[in-house]
Every structure is written in structure tokens, then in C-alpha cells.
Amino acid sequence: MFFHGSSKINERGHLEIGGVDTTDLVKEFGTPLYVYDVSLIRERARGFKQTFDQLGIKAQVAYASKAFSTIAMIQLAEEEGLSLDVVSGGELYTAIAAEFPVERIHFHGNNKSREELEMALNYQIGCIVVDNFYELELLDTICAERNQSVSILLRVTPGIEAHTHDYILTGQEDSKFGFDLQNGQAAEALQKAMNSEYLDLLGVHCHIGSQIFETTGFLLAARKIFSKLHEWKETYSFESKVLNLGGGFGIRYTSEDEPIPASQYVKEIIEEVKKQASAFSMSMPEIWIEPGRSLVGDAGTTLYKIGSKKDVPNVRKYIAVDGGMSDNIRPALYEAKYEAILANKPLQPIEETVSIAGKCCESGDMLIWDLPLQKTDSDDILAVFCTGAYGYSMANNYNRIPRPPVVFVENGKAVLVVRRETFEDIVKQDLPFVQRVKS
Ligand SMILES: Cc1ncc(COP(=O)(O)O)c(C=O)c1O
Numbered sequence: 001m002f003f004h005g006s007s008k009i010n011e012r013g014h015l016e017i018g019g020v021d022t023t024d025l026v027k028e029f030g031t032p033l034y035v036y037d038v039s040l041i042r043e044r045a046r047g048f049k050q051t052f053d054q055l056g057i058k059a060q061v062a063y064a065s066k067a068f069s070t071i072a073m074i075q076l077a078e079e080e081g082l083s084l085d086v087v088s089g090g091e092l093y094t095a096i097a098a099e100f101p102v103e104r105i106h107f108h109g110n111n112k113s114r115e116e117l118e119m120a121l122n123y124q125i126g127c128i129v130v131d132n133f134y135e136l137e138l139l140d141t142i143c144a145e146r147n148q149s150v151s152i153l154l155r156v157t158p159g160i161e162a163h164t165h166d167y168i169l170t171g172q173e174d175s176k177f178g179f180d181l182q183n184g185q186a187a188e189a190l191q192k193a194m195n196s197e198y199l200d201l202l203g204v205h206c207h208i209g210s211q212i213f214e215t216t217g218f219l220l221a222a223r224k225i226f227s228k229l230h231e232w233k234e235t236y237s238f239e240s241k242v243l244n245l246g247g248g249f250g251i252r253y254t255s256e257d258e259p260i261p262a263s264q265y266v267k268e269i270i271e272e273v274k275k276q277a278s279a280f281s282m283s284m285p286e287i288w289i290e291p292g293r294s295l296v297g298d299a300g301t302t303l304y305k306i307g308s309k310k311d312v313p314n315v316r317k318y319i320a321v322d323g324g325m326s327d328n329i330r331p332a333l334y335e336a337k338y339e340a341i342l343a344n345k346p347l348q349p350i351e352e353t354v355s356i357a358g359k360c361c362e363s364g365d366m367l368i369w370d371l372p373l374q375k376t377d378s379d380d381i382l383a384v385f386c387t388g389a390y391g392y393s394m395a396n397n398y399n400r401i402p403r404p405p406v407v408f409v410e411n412g413k414a415v416l417v418v419r420r421e422t423f424e425d426i427v428k429q430d431l432p433f434v435q436r437v438k439s
């Protein structure tokens with residue numbers, strides 16, 4: 001079993017995170033419960049930033065807030081000097097509610113609405129990452145109506161098949177995202193942006209996918225982009241001030257995963273960009289990256305209570321917990337794998353192999369298949385590791401299950417940063433169809 005960050009087994013023989021006993025967390029906040037190890041998030045953020053600083057490279061490390069967007073998390077990103085990537089009006093609203101410095105906010109998305117673009121312009125955020133011709137024209141029109149300029153990047157698709165799950169690939173030619181680099185669309189977008197009175201084109205952006213374990217894809221993307229940038233310099237006298245290479249750095253969900261350290265991704269990317277810049281006699285652009293998962297993924301642990309069991313003799317033993325695909329849809333969506341232990345008795349000998357089921361009304365609502373575990377009793381606490389990215393942010397109310405609360409732990413203190421949803425919250429938006437007359 002691999003323990004992340006400050007997670008360890010304490011003298012009471014319980015799982016402890018951030019200096020707080022998880023059984024105490026359960027007593028205070030109930031289950032299911034998302035627990036975040038704040039010092040691990042800080043460590044990850046500093047790791048990225050320090051690598052750029054040590055190598056003297058002008059950079060922005062933007063937290064891709066889609067991985068886990070809450071006011072507290074955005075405040076933490078601000079404290080750590082990160083920039084912020086948002087992909088919707090809701091994520092932008094959260095950033096504004098957290099009073100995140102607007103000049104460090106970058107707005108992504110393949111179908112931003114007029115309202116969302118206007119919201120970004122109202123707040124005068126740092127940069128809009130333009131994804132397609134529709135958006136390019138719409139943004140230009142809105143800016144002209146308001147006589148307001150805005151900094152933009154163009155999202156390009158370099159035609160790279162990174163090695164990851166198909167659903168989280170984004171840099172390939174057949175993708176809904178970005179302007180194709182090879183077929184002339186990116187060059188057409190470049191000219192349109194350069195001809196606009198209101199769009200200040202800072203450079204290009206690309207994001208090749210998520211949960212990527214090798215640097216090859218990033219380096220290949222940098223090479224392809226540079227060769228285009230060189231062409232664009234010769235043809236259009238365009239020089240990219242910024243090169244944003246996105247996020248996607250892989251993390252260790254299970255002991256089979258072997259991610260490389262964040263610093264290595266960054267060092268290799270920098271080396272390649274330097275090499276390309278010098279080969280084409282171009283000036284070194286500012287490098288931006290957008291990690292999401294690698295900042296928060298392994299800092300999150302979900303605590304569940306064990307409930308019902310079902311033995312299918314000679315086949316499998318199902319053990320159900322009080323959450324499931326409503327708080328972690330990743331196993332159902334991507335066949336994502338997780339590791340888990342019993343937080344209240346992790347030192348007891350492993351006695352059986354069980355499969356952890358959620359409580360939703362779906363056969364596919366399975367959190368972990370074939371997990372070696374201690375003998376369980378009802379009310380034992382199951383801790384599933386590495387749920388910090390795309391867990392809470394993709395949580396839903398399927399079966400009208402309230403979303404769990406989020407607790408930040410650090411230096412022996414626990415702070416509730418998202419309260420548990422209630423049944424009242426769940427019906428809050430509902431309106432009656434039939435008006436009941438009170439007698
Ligand atoms: C444009 C963009 N930037 C950054 C990210 C963050 O990716 P990850 O969480 O894998 O670092 C994503 C998600 O894949 C993305 O689409």
C-alpha cells in the first residue's frame with residue numbers, strides 16, 4: 001500500500017491525514033466525506049513553480065480548476081501564487097467569489113456562450129483561450145460593441161495521440177477542441193486574430209490529454225508547434241509571447257502506476273522549448289502549464305461507511321458503501337482504478353478479496369473490483385485514496401443522493417470547506433406542477 005503526502009497509520013492504529021485521525025473526522029462530519037491533505041497540495045504547487053524558478057524561466061502555473069473547484073481550493077491556489085484556468089461561467093463565478101486575482105484567470109472551453117464571454121470581459125480576466133472560429137468572431141464582435149480589448153491565446157490541436165484513455169485524449173486531429181495545426185485552420189485563425197483591432201494575441205495553447213505518464217507527447221507537441229511558429233514568423237511576422245502546453249501530468253492511483261515527478265515533466269518541456277527556440281532563432285516564449293489532477297489528485301481521500309454485503313459463492317463478494325458513482329463517477333466512466341484500506345483497522349491482516357459497490361441503482365456502480373481487504377464489519381470506514389481530482393467536481397445527485405462535504409486537513413486541524421448537501425438542497429430548484437390547496 002502506498003501512502004500519499006501526510007497520510008499514515010497513527011499510534012491509535014487508524015489512518016491519519018494532515019495530523020487528523022480519520023475516525024475522528026467521520027465522527028464529526030459523517031460519511032461519505034472528501035478529505036484533502038492541504039500540505040500535499042502546497043507541496044505539489046511549489047514543486048511546479050520552483051522548477052520554473054530554478055531554471056530562470058518566465059512561466060505561469062495555472063491550476064485547472066475543473067479538477068476540483070471550490071472557493072477554499074481557489075483561495076489555496078491563490079496563496080500558492082498559482083494562476084487559474086476556468087472553463088465555464090460557473091467556474092469563473094467561483095474564482096470571483098474566492099476573490100482570485102482576475103489578471104491571473106484564463107478562460108477555456110469549446111463553446112463559451114456570449115454571456116460567458118461578456119462575464120469574462122466584465123471582470124477583465126487575464127486571458128481567453130479561443131477554441132474555434134465561432135468564438136473568435138463572437139469575441140471580436142462583443143469586444144467591438146464594448147470597445148474593449150482582451151488578451152487571447154489560440155488553442156491548437158497538434159495531431160498527437162497521447163497514451164491515455166480515449167475519453168481524456170484531446171490533442172488528436174479528430175477532436176472537438178481547438179484549431180487544427182496541420183490543415184491550415186490554425187493559420188487562418190491566426191490571421192483573423194492579428195487583423196482584429198480588439199484581440200491581443202499572446203500566443204498559442206495546446207493540451208494533449210490527461211493522466212499522461214510520458215513526456216514524449218508534450219515534447220512532440222512543442223516541436224510541432226515551434227515548426228508552425230517559425231512558419232508564422234516568416235509569413236506573418238507573428239511572434240508568440242506565450243506557449244501554453246496545458247496540463248495532463250499523470251499521477252499514481254495504484255501501485256501499478258509509475259508517474260514521473262512533476263519537476264521532470266517541466267524540465268524536459270523547458271529543455272525542448274529552449275532547443276526549438278534556438279534552432280529556429282526565435283526568442284524564448286513565456287511557458288504556461290495547466291495542471292489539475294497532478295495538483296490535487298493524490299491529496300484527496302474519500303471516507304465511506306461499509307454497509308451491506310452480498311456473497312455470490314465461488315464468484316465474488318460484494319461490499320457496499322454509502323456513496324458510489326454519485327461522488328466518484330470515474331470508475332464507471334473510464335474504468336479508473338483505485339486503492340483503499342479500512343481506515344479504522346488498517347493493520348489487521350488482509351483476509352479476503354472483495355469488490356466495492358456503490359449504492360446507486362446501476363450495476364455499473366462499482367468503485368473497486370477485487371480489492372484485498374481485512375474482514376469487514378458494518379460501520380467500518382473504507383478510505384479510497386487519490387480521489388482529489390474529478391471526484392467532487394464530477395459529483396452528481398443521481399438517485400437524489402446528496403453530495404458529500406469536503407474537509408481540508410493540515411497540521412492537526414480540520415476545516416469544513418463544503419457542507420454536506422441536504423435533502424432540502426436537492427428539491428430546492430423543483431417547482432410544483434400541481435398546486436395543492438391547503439384546506
Ligand atoms: C485545456 C485543459 N487544460 C488543463 C487540463 C487539466 O488536465 P489534468 O487535470 O490532467 O492536469 C485539462 C483537462 O484535461 C484541459 O482540458
Ligand SMILES: N[C@@H](CCCC[NH3+])C(=O)O
Nearest residue numbers: 066168210211330389390
Ligand atoms: N475528467 C477526467 C479528465 C478530463 C479532464 C478535462 N479535460 C478524469 O476524471 O480523469
